[in-house]
Amino acid sequence: MSDTTPSALSVQTIIGLEVHVQLATQSKLFCGCSTRYGQPPNTQTCPICQGLPGTLPVINQHAIELAIDVGLALDMELVSGCRWDRKHYFYPDLPKGYQTSQYDLPITRNGRLEFRDPANAATLLSVRINRAHLEEDAGKSLHGEGVDGGTWIDLNRTGTPLLEIVTEPDLRSAQDGKAFLQQLRTILLYIGVSDCNMQEGSMRIDANVNLRIDDGAQSIATPIVEIKNLNSFRNVERAIEFERDRQWQHWQATGEKLGQRPKQTRGWDADREVTTVQREKEEAADYRYFPCPDLPPVVLSAEQIAARRAKLPRLPQQWKADLISVWKLSDYDASVIVEQGRDVAEYFETVAQVSQDGKRSANWLTQEIMRLLNEQQRPISEFPISAQQMGELVAAVATNELDHARAREIFSLWLEQSLTLAEAKQRLGIAAISSDEVEQLVAEIVAQHQAAIDDYRQGKKQALGPLIAQAKKLNPNVSPAKFREALLRAVDGQ
Amino acid sequence: MSQEPILSATDLVTRIREGQWTATESTPRHLAIIAQRNSSLNAFVEVWRDEALERAAQLDRKRASGATLGSLFGVPIGIKSNLCVTGHVCSCSSKMLANYRPTYSATVCQRLLDADAILLGRTNMDEYAMGSGTEYSIYGPTRNPHQEVGPNAVSGGYSPGGSSGGSAAAVAGGMVPIALGSDTGGSIRQPAAFCGVYGLKPTYGRVSRFGLVAYASSLDQIGPIATTPDDLELLFQVIEGPDRHDATSLSRETVQQVETKLRHKSVEQLRVGIIREHAEQDLAPTVRRALEETQAYLKSAGATLVEVSLPRQAHAIATYYLIASCEAASNLSRYDGMHFGHRANVPEQNATLEQVIAASRGEGFGAEVKRRIMLGTYALSHGYAEQYYQQATRMRQAIRLDFATAFANVDVLLGPTTPGPAFPIGAHRQDPIAMYLTDQFTVSANLAGLPAISVPIELGKLQSNESRLPVAVQFHAPPCGESRLFSVAKALHERNQTAKLGAVA
Amino acid sequence: MESKPPDATAEVTLDVIRYLERLAYLQLSDADRSSLVGDLTKVLSYARSLAGLDLSAYASQTHAMDQANVTRADEVHPSSTLEQALANAPQVASPYLQVPRVLE
């Protein structure tokens, strides 16, 4: 907060978020056009999403299923008999002159999301989710591109299914907002309802911000400002911080309270790092909502919901619990893996299943693989070593077939070349050693280092250490553990 | 030109299928009649002559090849100007869409083509189907082929009704045996009644609306207009059925389930409800006679007549105009001059986008369309929706329940289609409310989603001072009860033939 | 004045007409406006008969039929060609539709 805050005043930032998530369907919400990103302008439209007279919408069943999944994941009430409403406003990227959305009966409502307090990792914060409703996206306007400064319109995105997730104003800082969004994104990615790709606009955020100022005698709220269309978590954080300071200064200058001016819509200028006024209408927007007569309501049955629940991918919380209970990971390791996303968690699980060694699998993943991926800024899907292979490698270490140093040599080779474990071992001259060979090596060492053997027998247990190193020098393929075992058998048995 | 009377669609298909005639012979005949009569009737606003002749030749080749022939093989048909056909202007008689050419075809038009019909052209209508006289049109009014005779006759001619007046006049004028209209509050039945032909408003959802430019989506239905009940049924059979492009179209299973419950009945087994509230209205003398003669005939044919009450009929018009206007205001939001349709030429220098859109809409829409947009905007706007739109939708449910109660006791309902026969062109121009009231008997079927048919009635021996304009009665049936309506209409059609010969008193 | 929503029970005045005109993006002439005052007043006098009734026993019927769950499978179908997509646009800057500049 600004340094001009008198200590007698307590000032809270009140934040509510509206998160628009593009659902991972193949086709649009009401027509069969593809939702693929980045296609040439106006090549992914049809008479229906162009809004041509006489066309009618038909709901994409999968969009409903994905919305149910979100409702289940966020512990929400699913509304049977949800309805479709038209929200009217004129804008050139909205060809029908209304957006088909859900007004008073959204598909799901009244949920809750918990996330780790960014200020104190031991604490969980909770945000109430007011509702999540389905709606169609608008097209894209490119302002000032045409002759006479005209606007160009690309309708490819028109009709893409969106789920708008609306929170209660429960957030109290820009950092909380960011942490909430990260947790929400993690959940949405785990259940696979969206790719949440912010560069491509698959996740866009509006933030409602105002201040509650308490001077001990009374509590005052400042007018609510909606910051539209934030397209990165960093921008959400910066915009809220800016708005908090701006409102504080504005209040100090004017004393303006909630209700004394209409809700203002502002945009975030990421270059100048300021919010700017987009719209301040004298009248409250009158969208003339009314039920879309072309779309019958959706009645969700208990069976349908149960079927989605049965198919719902594991949520991050569940993954974490599983990693701790099944693979005996520490809370910290489990969190680190889960927060990397479902692909990483699945990779881990395969490695652990193949190797049957959770702790070693976690170490390899967090220390070797994730370090490399972070360096190269690549997702795990592009990592050259498959989870199955990695599991075999970890298994070889776990069963003392390989020592860690040799395993790392194989790991490095695998980054360059696609080989099986056997091929890699051969390439590196790592041969499996038979027990006869081990026995032979033991005999050789015992013969050459009788003095050390004697020291050992007289109680100097550490005397055998150099002998193991010596054996490894004689034959790099020998497993130190196996050699030690055989040596002990030899010297203790005599 | 041959003076042989124009054949019905049913007869025409039979003749062409049996090889007595070809499509190449029959099509020019219809084109010639249009050429001859359209300058006075103004029923067709565009004739697709070359395309029709080419298609006729194509159909004859198809027949020669021995391929299976569609049920409308070679039949010329008129299409209301609010139905999309790829590449043809679909103007809805509005300046807004005067040059608009859809890039897709309506499901019904595709079904006509699949049934081997010949689309002859598009017919006049009230702008966006909002009107009851086919007068609110950029193409000027359509004239009813029928005239009053005697001292009361007006010189300017009579309205064919509306909004499907072009289609009704084209059929009544012998230009085409059948045509498609659309009915939101009576727009097929009222012009059919005024023009002395048959018109059906099907059960909501039996005919796909995909490709019908929407006026009021929860009320609109496409339906047939014809000179005989057989033709009406023939055309209905071609266009009805589920459509994956229309989420409100009824599934085959739903229709079959309901149809099974409505067992087929011959006229003598029918229980006919007489709608008390309609009969009590102020009706023109010939309309009252039509009702009485229909009742007398049905009674003589063995049907049971029962008086029934639809207590909320008085509220039907208000309910209808509120709901229709709200839906219209919403549906017509897409005409902003940005993506298709008319864009006003506003000096760009100072113009805001809002001004360009408002000017485009102001220039593109006619007075009646503006009236309904304003009413709908009022009724949906913040603070009014509860009082107007919400109340209207509740009243709609009450009206629907009134019908359900009535149908628990009777098979069909009988009443007038309109309070009077056709009015002179321009009679209601100064008074839109009087125009709205001509729909007072037809709007309920749309509110309740029911099928309803208008059947022309030949009156027995007319006095010299009685009107010679056509009159009609209307039957309502329960949802999916179209077959009941066809069988009543067929019986009355036979009676009409007898009446024409003067055998009915 | 014209930007304030009018009172629900008030008379239809020119101000009401101007408010609706802005909401509907519909430019009217003075003659249109004055005839609309009369027309809307008449139509609403019918409509007000509904406003006074107790219809709470009846569910709001927004669709003609009691249907539900009519959906389509998530399948991609061919889109229009660019030429078709731009065919009816009043102004084109291929591959875009062009509209007048948007003044914020």
Ligand SMILES: [Zn+2]
């Ligand atoms: Zn599309």
